Amino acid sequence: MDQVDIGWEPARDANRQNWDERAALHVEAYGLDAFDDPAHLSDVARTDAAALAPFLAHGLDGLDVCHLQCHIGTDTLSLARLGARVTGVDFSRPALDAVAALAARLGLSATWVQTDVLDARAAVSGDFDLVYTSIGTITWLHDLDRWAAQIAGLLRPGGLFYIRDGHPVLSSLDETRDEPVLRYPYFGDGSAQAWDEAGTYVGDGTVAHTRTYEWPHPISEVMNALIATGLRILRMEEGRTLPWRFSPRMLEVDGGFAWPEAERDLVPCTFTIIAAKD
Numbered sequence: 001m002d003q004v005d006i007g008w009e010p011a012r013d014a015n016r017q018n019w020d021e022r023a024a025l026h027v028e029a030y031g032l033d034a035f036d037d038p039a040h041l042s043d044v045a046r047t048d049a050a051a052l053a054p055f056l057a058h059g060l061d062g063l064d065v066c067h068l069q070c071h072i073g074t075d076t077l078s079l080a081r082l083g084a085r086v087t088g089v090d091f092s093r094p095a096l097d098a099v100a101a102l103a104a105r106l107g108l109s110a111t112w113v114q115t116d117v118l119d120a121r122a123a124v125s126g127d128f129d130l131v132y133t134s135i136g137t138i139t140w141l142h143d144l145d146r147w148a149a150q151i152a153g154l155l156r157p158g159g160l161f162y163i164r165d166g167h168p169v170l171s172s173l174d175e176t177r178d179e180p181v182l183r184y185p186y187f188g189d190g191s192a193q194a195w196d197e198a199g200t201y202v203g204d205g206t207v208a209h210t211r212t213y214e215w216p217h218p219i220s221e222v223m224n225a226l227i228a229t230g231l232r233i234l235r236m237e238e239g240r241t242l243p244w245r246f247s248p249r250m251l252e253v254d255g256g257f258a259w260p261e262a263e264r265d266l267v268p269c270t271f272t273i274i275a276a277k278d
């Protein structure tokens with residue numbers, strides 16, 4: 001990894017080329033056939049719906065939900081199966097084409113909007129009871145104040161925002177070491193982390209556009225960006241499991257992955273924030 005100074009547009013466009021290619025690989029590797037069972041939900045959406053349940057009087061049924069960075073839509077369509085009217089937002093045309101085809105095959109209705117998430121308020125019509133984003137999201141964004149402003153703008157009064165993502169402490173760990181050892185900065189300085197990787201987090205496929213840019217965001221930055229828009233934080237959680245195998249030493253636990261038991265309390269794997277627009 002190199003620490004580089006790069007403007008948002010060129011960094012975002014490089015990321016989009018990478019994600020466009022990954023979409024095709026993930027259509028093969030995500031196990032989409034499982035959705036042919038009408039009761040099937042993604043593990044991510046099932047976990048998130050359970051976390052949201054105490055804050056939703058009638059669950060997701062009948063809610064207008066905007067899913068930011070929806071990727072190939074497995075979580076979006078799962079929320080639709082739980083009764084939500086869903087709008088999926090992503091900057092990758094191939095990802096949205098893939099989920100639109102899957103939705104049509106499954107007979108699920110949804111709206112798909114191609115846009116940079118940092119321009120989502122202007123690109124998406126209407127307002128929402130729930131703005132949702134989960135697993136693999138803000139690390140791709142350079143400006144969380146602009147991100148939070150989109151969320152606050154998309155919510156109607158009384159609406160909820162939900163995020164669950166990899167914990168920034170986890171992202172500071174050395175992925176090449178067996179044990180949890182710190183390597184990368186926890187705090188950002190505005191510069192991007194430039195990575196060159198042909199592989200992706202699922203399957204064996206590779207991409208030609210290997211260069212990506214990510215930005216570290218400490219938990220305080222995430223919380224303060226949301227608070228600054230006027231959103232009220234209702235709940236914050238830190239989790240010991242996550243939905244992908246960050247380290248080969250992680251064990252499969254409860255449909256996710258966790259460090260061996262003796263190390264499980266050393267480092268948080270995920271964070272969850274639920275906030276309300278008054």
Ligand SMILES: C[S@@+](CC[C@H](N)C(=O)[O-])C[C@H]1O[C@@H](n2cnc3c(N)ncnc32)[C@H](O)[C@@H]1O
Nearest residue numbers: 019069071090091092115116117134135136140
């Ligand atoms: C790790 S994936 C989200 C994965 C999702 N949890 C899943 O498993 O389906 C990240 C998504 O963010 C999208 N993305 C990255 N940067 C974006 C941006 N600036 N605007 C909109 N979408 C973006 C990518 O296209 C990709 O679909």
